[in-house]
Amino acid sequence: MKRFVVGIDVGGTNVKLGLVNSSGRIISRTYFPTKSYIRSRNKLIDAIAQAVLRLLRAARVPQSSVLGIGLGLPGLIDPQRGFVNFLPNIPGWKNVPLKKMLEKKLRLPVFIDNDAKIVALAEWKFGSGRGFDHLVCLTLGTGVGSGLILDGRLYRGADNTAGELGHLPLNEKGAACNCGGVACLERTIGNRYLVQRSRKIFGKGLEPQAVGKLAKRGDARALRFWKETAEHLGNALAGVVNLLNPQCIVVGGGVANNFRFMRKTLIEVLRRRALRVPARRVKVVRARLVKDAGILGARVLVEQSLGRSS
Amino acid sequence: MKRFVVGIDVGGTNVKLGLVNSSGRIISRTYFPTKSYIRSRNKLIDAIAQAVLRLLRAARVPQSSVLGIGLGLPGLIDPQRGFVNFLPNIPGWKNVPLKKMLEKKLRLPVFIDNDAKIVALAEWKFGSGRGFDHLVCLTLGTGVGSGLILDGRLYRGADNTAGELGHLPLNEKGAACNCGGVACLERTIGNRYLVQRSRKIFGKGLEPQAVGKLAKRGDARALRFWKETAEHLGNALAGVVNLLNPQCIVVGGGVANNFRFMRKTLIEVLRRRALRVPARRVKVVRARLVKDAGILGARVLVEQSLGRSS
Structure with missing residues (x-):
């Protein structure tokens, strides 16, 4: 059964990832510093995809058990089209089809949204x-x-x-x-x-x-x-x-x-x-929820986007 | 077929009534000064009911062709329970079960809401x-x-x-x-x-x-x-x-x-x-829509409350 979601909180300092189970608990997590990849947009996207795969492997969760990936980003996002329109604090991000790029790398449904909105989803459902x-x-x-x-x-x-x-x-x-x-x-x-x-x-x-x-x-x-x-x-x-x-x-x-x-x-x-x-x-x-809000809210985003209640 | 709505705009100066057809046109109207009834809440409610019946008679529209009555009032309204909680500019109106009172007099479904909300419904659907x-x-x-x-x-x-x-x-x-x-x-x-x-x-x-x-x-x-x-x-x-x-x-x-x-x-x-x-x-x-907004918006309120699209 597809019951896990990978929630990703992309911040100006760190990218935090968490594997969230169906009751909204984070059962495994990892992070890496955003700054290492700040010069290259594509390298940051690669690093995110690699971290997702590592996280799943470490938790022994097969990709077939994953409902989807949710990402919160600090900027102007178009969740319908899956585009990052603009990130004011991470250079080089303008009109990036992030959803499509990650879906190609991960072969899983990806949903993105503005980070403040994802935090609101988290506090509303779990906080x-x-x-x-x-x-x-x-x-x-x-x-x-x-x-x-x-x-x-x-x-x-x-x-x-x-x-x-x-x-x-x-x-x-x-x-x-x-x-x-x-x-x-x-x-x-x-x-x-x-x-x-x-x-x-x-x-x-x-x-x-x-x-x-x-x-x-x-x-x-x-x-x-x-x-x-x-x-x-x-x-x-x-x-x-x-x-x-x-x-x-x-x-x-x-x-x-x-x-x-x-x-x-x-x-x-x-x-x-x-x-x-x-x-x-x-x-x-x-x-x-404080530091986990970005990861937990991503679960709500994925469920709502796939038309499931959470 | 039930295709008419009576829209009523209760203001501090006048009560305006209009018979609205299914394409959102006001085919007949009337009004009376609020002040004549400002001392007695019940007399004002009677006057509204009488004016509705007069309006229908004058337009030769039988009550059986009327979908419902919509009223906009200048104050705090509870549209779910059909109560006027408070009207700051018309004395004596506090926790009045207006919906029930008018439904008893008119034997038609009655819906009430705050006037600014009804104007918004009107401009949105017809303006x-x-x-x-x-x-x-x-x-x-x-x-x-x-x-x-x-x-x-x-x-x-x-x-x-x-x-x-x-x-x-x-x-x-x-x-x-x-x-x-x-x-x-x-x-x-x-x-x-x-x-x-x-x-x-x-x-x-x-x-x-x-x-x-x-x-x-x-x-x-x-x-x-x-x-x-x-x-x-x-x-x-x-x-x-x-x-x-x-x-x-x-x-x-x-x-x-x-x-x-x-x-x-x-x-x-x-x-x-x-x-x-x-x-x-x-x-x-x-x-x-200006002066007709209150009457036209009442049609939208009635349709939405009855679960019909407009």
């Missing part, structure tokens, strides 16, 4: 978002993004770019963002801008993790840092709550390790700024 | 939004709201409050809005705030219609007034475009009579502030 039909799954890190589950399915929009929550304007005027816009949420709470702000407060640039450690010890400046971060995020989420009336917002990504220092303020801001009914409805919770 | 699977249908008037068509169906959210675009924060700080929030879009471009702003520019408060007349004659201050209005609206829509990646934004409501003075700026702001791919995708067009 903190279980049981919700209307879900915003937020990723806080270098970039700020989200995947939207609306009416019980992944919402992609016209070009698969839906969910770009990091580029919601926080204000009408403000600093220029990398995206070309101004005053975007990501321009305020994206990792590097958090470090910038920490410099003003602590006299030197601290990574969010370090500020988290200080907050844990009760450092007042660190606690205020997270409160302010939560206020900015809450202001943007108030708009999302009013627009989408979700049941749940799942907060994930590296910065979400500090969720406990932001939760109370986030909920306060939503109660204060969003409309009464949707503000009372929405739960704000921390993501559960 | 400017035809053919689009991902559509934001904006209403600009006293209130600023929208109906969302996502993945080819009306998106309601967890409590049927989705689409409250007027309460997207334009800024992190700003003037208090009626909704309890601050710096909402509606607090800047809702009708009364447009009148307030006109006072600063023209020395006296002008209704949007009057500023439109001046703009038509080429008055520079009036043109600037609409340009500024479009800038505010565009700033909010940039976030919506990034979040939802819609194919089309339909701009309706009374203030949209001045769409021609806002269109260019709206598109400019979206190109400038939204991400490249979704900004290039989205069309911004004026609503086509």
Whole structure:
């Protein structure tokens, strides 16, 4: 019986692979650094195919038991046509027919999608978002993004770019963002801008993790840092709550390790700024799957693409 | 054959009724002022039922030819249970089982929904939004709201409050809005705030219609007034475009009579502030159905609720 899926999370730093069984458990895994192949697109694709075969061999799972391969990539993906349109952080990836290329190498069905969307699928089926039909799954890190589950399915929009929550304007005027816009949420709470702000407060640039450690010890400046971060995020989420009336917002990504220092303020801001009914409805919770979300979500992608429920 | 639908648009000023045939044409209509019945909820419901029967008699359409009755109401509606939860502008309406009450009086299937959602259904099936699977249908008037068509169906959210675009924060700080929030879009471009702003520019408060007349004659201050209005609206829509990646934004409501003075700026702001791919995708067009949208959308609501395609 075809019951396994290989989930692959292609990041700017590492490519992580996991063999996922039918109950959503990762029974075997491997990874390799993306940078070794960053100069050649085709070598990276080769390395991915080789790693899949190695993973199956090591777990003694024959290819005939594999339902399919799912990949999440950090960029603009066309899941219908199976094309990587563009990866902003991995050079040389523009209009690559990745699905077809990997299917030829592996002789297995391959499905690809944007990584934030795959994380949302994972949290929805296996994580903190279980049981919700209307879900915003937020990723806080270098970039700020989200995947939207609306009416019980992944919402992609016209070009698969839906969910770009990091580029919601926080204000009408403000600093220029990398995206070309101004005053975007990501321009305020994206990792590097958090470090910038920490410099003003602590006299030197601290990574969010370090500020988290200080907050844990009760450092007042660190606690205020997270409160302010939560206020900015809450202001943007108030708009999302009013627009989408979700049941749940799942907060994930590296910065979400500090969720406990932001939760109370986030909920306060939503109660204060969003409309009464949707503000009372929405739960704000921390993501559960963290580093495995990309691999587990790939299983959901493969099952949904093949028309199986998961 | 059951081929007619009675569409009813319950507004703060008038209740408008129309008999809609299967090709989406209004073949007969009537209306009465809401105010005559504003003191008694039950009298208003009686008046609606009487008006339906009069409309059918006048058009010589027997009740047996009517598929159902659709009503749009300005407030929080529970279409599944058929309850009016709350109407902010018509006193005495709180948790009213309107569907059941009217079905008892009329012996026909009755369906109810929020008016902005019904307008979106109308523009999607019969108006400017035809053919689009991902559509934001904006209403600009006293209130600023929208109906969302996502993945080819009306998106309601967890409590049927989705689409409250007027309460997207334009800024992190700003003037208090009626909704309890601050710096909402509606607090800047809702009708009364447009009148307030006109006072600063023209020395006296002008209704949007009057500023439109001046703009038509080429008055520079009036043109600037609409340009500024479009800038505010565009700033909010940039976030919506990034979040939802819609194919089309339909701009309706009374203030949209001045769409021609806002269109260019709206598109400019979206190109400038939204991400490249979704900004290039989205069309911004004026609503086509205007005063009939509430009646025509009711036909779509009835058909969809009865499981028929329209």
